[in-house]
Every structure is written in structure tokens, then in C-alpha cells.
Amino acid sequence: MSQAVKRGRGGPPVIEPGHTYASVTDKISSIVLSRRTPMFWLLGFFVSFVLTMVLLGAISYLFAKGVGIWGVNQPVGWGFAIINFVWWIGIGHAGTLISAILLLLRQEWRTSINRFAEAMTLFAVACAALFPVLHLGRPWLAYWLLPYPNTMALWPQWRSPLVWDVFAVSTYASVSFLFWFVGLIPDLATLRDRAKRKGFQIFYGMLAMGWRGSALHWYRYETAYLLLAGLATPLVISVHTVVSFDFTIGIIPGWHSTIFPPYFVAGAIYAGFAMVLLLAIPLRKVYGLEDFITMRHLQNMAKILLATGLIVGYGYVIEAFMAWYSANPYEGYMIANRMRGPYAPIYWSLMLCNLATPQLLWLKRVRSSPPALFGIAVVVSIGMWLERFVIVVTSLHRDFLPSSWGMYYPTIWDWATFVGTIGLFLALLFLFIRFLPMISIFEMRTLVPEAGAVGMQPVPEHSVAGEEG
């Protein structure tokens, strides 16, 4: 704690001065319990709800007609479904990264952004998980992906990265949910104790499961939370690694490369932090949370964005270099086709979005300006989507045999499904903001000055429990 405070010297604080245990509790719980629902919420929820209905419409039509309504074809069998799957999964990486890795690294500034970043993770993974199932062609047989005793005596093919992906994504979704829910329990108890209406008392009371803040409970709670963080850390890295295996285990030019796992993981963190910035900047403004999500948070996230952006940029450069250096004609053609072929405008927009734009973050003036950061976050999110488009489509549409080359164009149903998942994601997020505390209240209590005096000083023999906060 004292170390972190020292490091913060000079820069903006992680929490504005003047807050107490009570003020932190009341301010965050009032958003859920007593404050009037702002116009922003009603409008935002309305729009995202409409888009969710677009998603339901698109899915219904898909179920009636089959994947022929999409632009997928031979040779591009993967199309939007896989592009969007990888994009959403990538976005879903920031939440657990912030919660787990930054917790283990004792970055206390994570405290005010971890809760909604975790929620964002869950909703992004939910959107992602839709796509492979819809893409199955016969989605009602999706349960065949799981190993279960069946009369056909069949098993999943364990050597297939697509099966690994099923396990990786479902484990990630489950563990992210557990991590998020465990973090919520003490705050649900706070809401139960603050709620005035009977219905809310029962609702939060049931979710809080009778949490009463006993010292012994806290001790086990912190042990469990720390262990979960330790388990989630390699998990975050593994999930996008396994997603990259979907590509890199195949022998398609442009996919079969060892740079993919690290480059995908960095890209996921990059996309995830862009989305956290994209959400945090308007939220802190609308709900007046500038005291808790300070410029310090935005600046730190901007730095992570820059660092991961550079790793991703390195991936792009190495891809091109290896295509030349390997002297493999198919790899060479793949990169030439990306740069000069029919999808060249998308490739160069990707370079502009992901490689060039984030360089602005070197400037302190840009890092200190929320509107500029918001703009960069939008550009990076678009860039990451374009990256997945380039990877999926340009490699598939022209591979080894020129006689089987083709083109891929998305249809209106592709777009409707994609935009629909954005609606679903935002609708879930709006519901979360309305009904659950979007900032971890109990962890914020540990950041106020009065706690700094004695409460959180780690006792030597308790170094394990000293991580929280």
C-alpha cells in the first residue's frame, strides 16, 4: 500500500481526497438504490434493447433458413461468425486481466474499474459464444461439442483445436462469472442493508447469501479471492492462445505461424482495454464518478493500450517479415495479396487504426484528455475488428490453388447479427449498471485515507491476506 502511494506521487490520485468509508458506500450504492435513473440510461437501454431485438430477428431468420443467408461460401467458410467471435472474446480479456493480474501485481488503481470490467468480460464472452453455435449450421446439435455418454458411443475429437476452444471458452466464462460473483458478495450485503424497499431487500439479501462481514469469513474470502486470481491469470493467457490455435494449427498460409498465440493475447488485451476506456469515459461523466475513476486510471489504461498496441504492431511486422524471410511462395503471396489484393483497403485501414493511431498515446497531452482517449478507443476497437477480418478472410479467399479462389462479401444478415450482439452487450451492461454496484464498494473503502492509517497495513505473518485492495 505505502509503496503504491509513493508511486502515485506527482500524478493524479487513485481516489480524490475527502472521501470516507461512509461517503464511498453511499455514493456508489445510491446509483443503484436511490438516485433517479438518468435520461442517458433510459435512452441507452432503449437503443440497445432495439438492437437486441434485431439480433433475435436475425437469429430467428437464420434458424428458419440456415447459414445460406450469410455471406459464407467456399472457400471462405468462416466469415463474420468467426471474426465476431474472436473480436468479442478478445474484448472479454480485459476484465479478468484487470481483476486478476493487476491484483497479483498489487496495482491498487484497478479497484475502481475491476467490477464493471469483469461484467463487461462476461457479457462479451456471452456475445462471443453465440457465434460458433450459430455458425454450426445445425445449432440444435450444439451439445455434441461436449463429452457426454451417448447412444452413438462417440466422443469429441481431442486433437482438434475447435474442441479445445469449447473447453477454454466455457471454462473462461465460468471462472469469470465466479470471480465476478465472489467479488460482488460483500457489496450485495451492503445493498441489502441499505435498500429501503422490501423487494430489493429480498433480492439483494438472497444474492448476498447472509454475508455479515465476519472477520473469519473475510479471512477465507481473501484467501479464496487470491487463489482465484492466481488461477485466472494463466487462464486469461490460455484462452486467447487456444483461440489462436483454431487458426495456427491449420496449414493455411497466414495462419500457420508461431507468433499467433502471443500476438493474439496482446491483441485481446489491447481490444479489451480499448473497450474499458470506451465504457469508463462516458460512465464516469454521467454518474459523476470522476472522484473514483480518476485521470490516473485513464492514463494508466492509456499506457497499457500503448504497450499492447506496440506488441500487436510487432506481430504485424513479423508476419510480413516472415512471409518474405521464409521464402515460402504461399506465405509470400498471402502478404502481397493482403497489401495489394482486393482487400488491401481493409489491410491498410487496419494498419492506420492499430499501428499508427495509438502512437498518439506517447503524448502526455493525449493521455490526459478523456475525449481524445475515447476517440482512440473507438479507432482501436474498429482496428481490432478489421484485424480479425484480415486474418480470417484474406487467408481463406486465396490459398494454394488459384482455381479455388473466391471472394467474401457479408450480407445484411451478417451485419444484423453483428450489430445485434453489440446491442445485446450494451443492454446487459445497462442492466448491470442499474441493478448492481458498478464499482467495488468494499475495496474502495480500503482506499480512503482513514483506512490507510492502520486498517490495511499488511502484518508480516499475514502476507497472503495482504493482497486485497
Next chain:
Amino acid sequence: MSSRPAGPPRVYGLLAEFERPEELVAAARRAREAGYRKLDAYTPFPIHGLSDALGFRGTKLPLVVLVGGLLGCATALGMQWFSATIHYPLNVGGRPLASWPSFIPITFELTVLFASVFAVLGMLGMNGLPMPYHPVFNAPRFAFASRDRFFLCIEARDPMFEKGGTREFLSGLGAREVVEVEE
């Protein structure tokens, strides 16, 4: 509950309220030094040193998580090995049936999944949650334990517990208020 005889409610313990975490830690330490053993504290956030002051010695939770992880690892490896070599052997280009390198990703994922589930259920189970009713909730100001107040409870089942004496002892520790908690 139903078997409880009619009459005055039994006392669960005495609950002392403190305004600052350091006062609570000091009070807990003094109570323990005075010989009280059935103690618990209720706080709005984890306070380090408090579990020491109350005399808690470690938790078996890490062991539970380890067992969960090993179980997940064994389940995944066992399932893949059994199905690939015994139940449904599939010859793909003459490659070995027990192709363990390709079993690693699923083994890793299930290890993490089982360990995490054991961590959460183990934590809840050891804490006795969900527990919809607990006597301390009867204390009128207990709702502040989830906001900004710190409570120390000396339970009636403590052999040294004695209503008048214990109340005096707690007030002497600088408690803002001491209330009797009914069972």
C-alpha cells in the same frame, strides 16, 4: 427453531461498536488477552491483523483448492486417455492413440475450472453460507457493519461470558455502544 421454549429470548452475545478499525483490532487483542475465546468481529472490509488478534490460525482452503485442481487434471486426462485409447480408438494417419500433447489444453482448462469451483464452494461452505438468519442481524445498528462501523462480538457460549462483567469489559475498551444480541 420450533423447539425453542417460550419465554425470554436467549442471549447470543454482546456486540460492541467501534468507529475505527484500529480500535477494533486493539479491542480484539485485549479481549483475547483477557481470556475470551468465542469472539468474532464484523467489519465492512477485510482488516489485516484482525484475524490474528482474534486468534484464528490459518485456513484449509488452499488444500481444498489443490484437491480440486488435481481432481480436474485427473478427470480431463483420464477422460481423454480412456476415450482415445480404449473406448473409441481412432487411427489418424498412424499417429499414436495416446497423443498426450494434444490433451494438454483441455487438461489445463479443467484443472483451472475444478480448482476455481472448489475455491468458491469451499469458501462458502467453510463460512457456512448461504445462511439466511444469524443472530447478529438482530442488533439494531448492525447494518452499519456493511458501511463504516466495526463490531466486536463476545458470544454467550464463551466460558468467561457473564452479562454484567463482559459488558463492563467491552465498554472499558472504548466501545461507542454495547448491545445485547438475542438468539
